Amino acid sequence: MRELSFTGAIEDALAHAMADDERVVVFGEDVPGLRMNLYARFGEARVRPAPISESAFLGAAVGAAMAGLRPVVEIMLVDFLPVAMSALVNEASKIAAFSGGEWQVPMVVRASCGGGYGDGGQHEQALWAWLAHIPGLSVVVPSTPADAGGLLLGALAHEGPVVFLEHKLLAEDWLDYMGGGGRTTVAFDVPAAGARGPVPETWQPTPLGRAIGLREGGDLTIVGVGVAVHRALEAADRLAAESGFEASVIDLRSVQPLDRQAVCEAVRGSRRLLVVDEDYRDFGLSGELAATVMEAGIGARYARVCVEDTIPFDRRREAQVLPNTDRIVAAASRLVER
Amino acid sequence: MTPDNLKLYRAMLTSRRLEEAISELWRDGLISGEMHLGIGEEGIVAGVVDHLDEGDAIAADHRSTPPMVMRGVDLPAIVAECLGSSAGLGRGLGGHMHLMSRRHIAASSGIVGASGPLACGFALANQQLRPDRVAVAFFGEGAMNQGMLMESLNLAGCWRLPVVFVCKDNGMAITTPSQSVTSGDLPERVRGFGIPAVEVDGADAEAVWQAASEAILRARRGGGPGYLHASCVRPEGHFLGDPLLRIVRRPVTELRAKVGPLTRAASSPQGAGVAQRAASLGGITTMVARAAGMRGRDPVRRHRARLEIDRGRLEALENEVESAVRAAVEEALASLEEVSA
Numbered sequence: 001m002r003e004l005s006f007t008g009a010i011e012d013a014l015a016h017a018m019a020d021d022e023r024v025v026v027f028g029e030d031v032p033g034l035r036m037n038l039y040a041r042f043g044e045a046r047v048r049p050a051p052i053s054e055s056a057f058l059g060a061a062v063g064a065a066m067a068g069l070r071p072v073v074e075i076m077l078v079d080f081l082p083v084a085m086s087a088l089v090n091e092a093s094k095i096a097a098f099s100g101g102e103w104q105v106p107m108v109v110r111a112s113c114g115g116g117y118g119d120g121g122q123h124e125q126a127l128w129a130w131l132a133h134i135p136g137l138s139v140v141v142p143s144t145p146a147d148a149g150g151l152l153l154g155a156l157a158h159e160g161p162v163v164f165l166e167h168k169l170l171a172e173d174w175l176d177y178m179g180g181g182g183r184t185t186v187a188f189d190v191p192a193a194g195a196r197g198p199v200p201e202t203w204q205p206t207p208l209g210r211a212i213g214l215r216e217g218g219d220l221t222i223v224g225v226g227v228a229v230h231r232a233l234e235a236a237d238r239l240a241a242e243s244g245f246e247a248s249v250i251d252l253r254s255v256q257p258l259d260r261q262a263v264c265e266a267v268r269g270s271r272r273l274l275v276v277d278e279d280y281r282d283f284g285l286s287g288e289l290a291a292t293v294m295e296a297g298i299g300a301r302y303a304r305v306c307v308e309d310t311i312p313f314d315r316r317r318e319a320q321v322l323p324n325t326d327r328i329v330a331a332a333s334r335l336v337e338r
Numbered sequence: 339m340t341p342d343n344l345k346l347y348r349a350m351l352t353s354r355r356l357e358e359a360i361s362e363l364w365r366d367g368l369i370s371g372e373m374h375l376g377i378g379e380e381g382i383v384a385g386v387v388d389h390l391d392e393g394d395a396i397a398a399d400h401r402s403t404p405p406m407v408m409r410g411v412d413l414p415a416i417v418a419e420c421l422g423s424s425a426g427l428g429r430g431l432g433g434h435m436h437l438m439s440r441r442h443i444a445a446s447s448g449i450v451g452a453s454g455p456l457a458c459g460f461a462l463a464n465q466q467l468r469p470d471r472v473a474v475a476f477f478g479e480g481a482m483n484q485g486m487l488m489e490s491l492n493l494a495g496c497w498r499l500p501v502v503f504v505c506k507d508n509g510m511a512i513t514t515p516s517q518s519v520t521s522g523d524l525p526e527r528v529r530g531f532g533i534p535a536v537e538v539d540g541a542d543a544e545a546v547w548q549a550a551s552e553a554i555l556r557a558r559r560g561g562g563p564g565y566l567h568a569s570c571v572r573p574e575g576h577f578l579g580d581p582l583l584r585i586v587r588r589p590v591t592e593l594r595a596k597v598g599p600l601t602r603a604a605s606s607p608q609g610a611g612v613a614q615r616a617a618s619l620g621g622i623t624t625m626v627a628r629a630a631g632m633r634g635r636d637p638v639r640r641h642r643a644r645l646e647i648d649r650g651r652l653e654a655l656e657n658e659v660e661s662a663v664r665a666a667v668e669e670a671l672a673s674l675e676e677v678s679a
Contacts, residue, residue, distance in 0.1 A: 043614030070502025181579020185367025314422030
């Protein structure tokens with residue numbers, strides 16, 4: 001087993017895909033600087049800097065994918081996607097349906113997401129549920145280097161458009177770029193197992209829509225994606241040590257397709273579901289999971305720990321509104337003790 | 339017409355010193371996240387903002403400290419906002435990319451190009467509610483390729499909005515040389531929308547002042563939008579801690595981790611041909627060289643050298659600015675302690 005950083009795993013997997021398949025091209029903002037190694041190896045014809053014209057180059061990715069390429073588009077931050085949403089909401093996600101299934105749009109949009117380094121409400125959003133709301137659009141949120149590499153290949157192998165979100169606390173390049181800036185005077189609560197970890201010697205694509213159980217426990221089921229998964233694991237250990245309750249933790253890995261079956265199976269056993277979600281609470285993943293369990297006819301207690309409002313810039317207040325371990329332990333305790 | 343050069347100097351120096359103090363706070367870890375400075379742009383901002391008065395509006399970009407300072411927004415509140423203090427302009431909820439003052443009809447955003455539509459809206463309101471008042475949009479040449487800004491130019495042209503678009507051209511779109519991602523000539527592009535476009539040396543505050551004077555006066559009299567294209571430098575990079583500048587300033591430390599993977603990638607089998615790989619390495623070198631070439635053309639120093647004023651008065655003014663900045667930082671830091679106490 002090799003060990004790679006979250007970012008290194010993605011780059012490694014992407015380099016393999018690019019070497020294997022000439023149709024895979026990378027373009028977007030700042031890519032020669034951000035993806036220097038790919039730029040040096042594959043040249044500007046395949047790793048191309050784009051102007052700050054999101055609606056044009058994201059829209060162009062749709063056309064390029066329809067006409068035979070497999071573009072990986074870099075949009076820097078998921079917060080910048082709203083500038084170009086028509087390309088995803090009205091074009092990429094609709095082509096398969098409008099063509100009667102004859103035409104696919106195999107494109108991957110790479111964007112960093114998430115908070116925890118004090119950059120404010122316009123640069124730290126999650127937004128995955130907002131994207132997953134659109135039929136035909138897949139949304140992937142990996143939580144470990146191995147999943148990041150495998151899911152990137154899964155996204156590239158997928159025939160439809162996929163938004164691939166890299167949490168900034170896990171992706172060292174993004175955290176350094178946006179939060180650290182080479183300083184030793186700032187610290188971040190980085191989940192170690194998510195930022196660096198073992199990856200396979202040979203990459204295999206991880207299919208989208210398959211959740212993975214990371215911890216066993218019969219009293220409570222905790223579900224999430226990205227950094228929330230690591231916070232949930234920490235909370236579950238604390239819960240076990242402090243109160244003797246055992247929680248299972250499920251990493252959904254993709255928000256759309258959503259592995260409803262894995263969630264239902266777990267909740268059918270535990271009868272308690274706690275969703276930990278760094279995305280906004282209202283009209284999002286947490287509500288969708290509640291509906292999933294209800295629709296399956298499973299009677300269960302339910303709670304959620306989410307972001308409820310615009311994320312404050314002030315790091316002290318930011319730390320309180322993001323799903324932190326204390327909030328998860330408190331919510332889990334209420335759920336179990338009730 | 340000629341500007342009050344001393345007034346311009348005071349505005350520019352205040353902004354410069356405040357941003358230098360903010361840099362220190364960022365380096366000390368007291369300011370989180372990104373920190374985009376307007377150092378190098380002061381000549382442009384001063385030359386434009388000096389014409390603004392009650393009812394005139396400003397839509398700023400991610401380098402919003404200079405326009406806020408020069409528009410007279412409370413200095414301690416600006417610093418406090420950067421620190422995330424509850425005493426900040428936005429109660430510590432927005433941060434430096436979202437400095438805003440309702441009283442001054444001045445707001446900023448971290449989304450590239452967003453100042454275009456915002457300024458159009460401010461101008462629309464002024465057209466109806468405050469005739470002869472204008473709106474100014476500040477943005478960089480990177481933003482000129484953003485759809486919403488190009489659409490705003492057209493909107494302002496066909497609605498004859500009293501808005502002046504101010505493009506601060508530092509030659510770099512984030513960390514990409516703008517030349518490589520911009521087709522055609524930007525002032526020509528704007529003229530294509532039927533908007534008069536003027537090019538000016540942004541390091542020359544007085545020249546900017548003259549150019550802005552004309553554009554703003556025309557907008558006030560109902561003559562429609564204008565556009566200033568002002569060149570400038572970006573000595574502190576895209577933001578503090580800019581990775582390219584780090585390479586320039588500490589090449590050995592910064593390159594240690596990068597050179598190995600870069601060399602391996604550039605020599606990996608399967609990939610582009612040798613010529614293309616060499617071109618990429620050349621491109622990376624150009625990016626770093628561009629970042630390094632951002633010194634000089636200092637608008638503040640240049641303006642100071644031109645002042646016709648005796649040394650004593652100049653020093654008194656500079657001391658006043660230093661004290662005001664120091665007091666603002668102290669007040670902002672104290673407010674932070676009060677909140678955490």
